Amino acid sequence: xxxxxxxxxxxxxxxxxxxxxxxxxxxxxxxxxxxxxxxxxxxxxxxxxxxxxxxxxxxxxxxxxxxxxxxxxxxxxxxxxxxxxxxxxxxxxxxxxxxxxxxxxxxxxxxxxxxxxxxxxxxxxxxxxxxxxxxxxxxxxxxxxxxxxxxxxxxxxx
Numbered sequence: 001x002x003x004x005x006x007x008x009x010x011x012x013x014x015x016x017x018x019x020x021x022x023x024x025x026x027x028x029x030x031x032x033x034x035x036x037x038x039x040x041x042x043x044x045x046x047x048x049x050x051x052x053x054x055x056x057x058x059x060x061x062x063x064x065x066x067x068x069x070x071x072x073x074x075x076x077x078x079x080x081x082x083x084x085x086x087x088x089x090x091x092x093x094x095x096x097x098x099x100x101x102x103x104x105x106x107x108x109x110x111x112x113x114x115x116x117x118x119x120x121x122x123x124x125x126x127x128x129x130x131x132x133x134x135x136x137x138x139x140x141x142x143x144x145x146x147x148x149x150x151x152x153x154x155x156x157x158x
Contacts, residue, residue, distance in 0.1 A: 112147060
């Protein structure tokens, strides 16, 4: 509330102005002034406490807001990291599937090629044997397509 020094200085000021009053009236005036001063002091103190509470609440709200903003940004970063990781895993799986498919297709094409080559070797060996037996001229052509062999043979006898 009001400290003693303030009361004494104010009492001195009031004494100078009320020297003409009677001692009983002087007590009443001093008491009334003291009550007015005390009420004014209480109002000022409550106003100041209200300002301090509002300021403290404002600072607390600002701090909470800063923490919330930081947390939301961290959540967004973590979500982006999870999305990137999921994308990396997906692309790895897709590349693995593509590579396996390419290997299988290459193996199938190589197998068809080897079968066609083997068939051509067999045909060539038979042609050579037949050519040596007949002493004729053998003309032929063959084409290997997807899964079949096309063969055209001309035999000219001399």
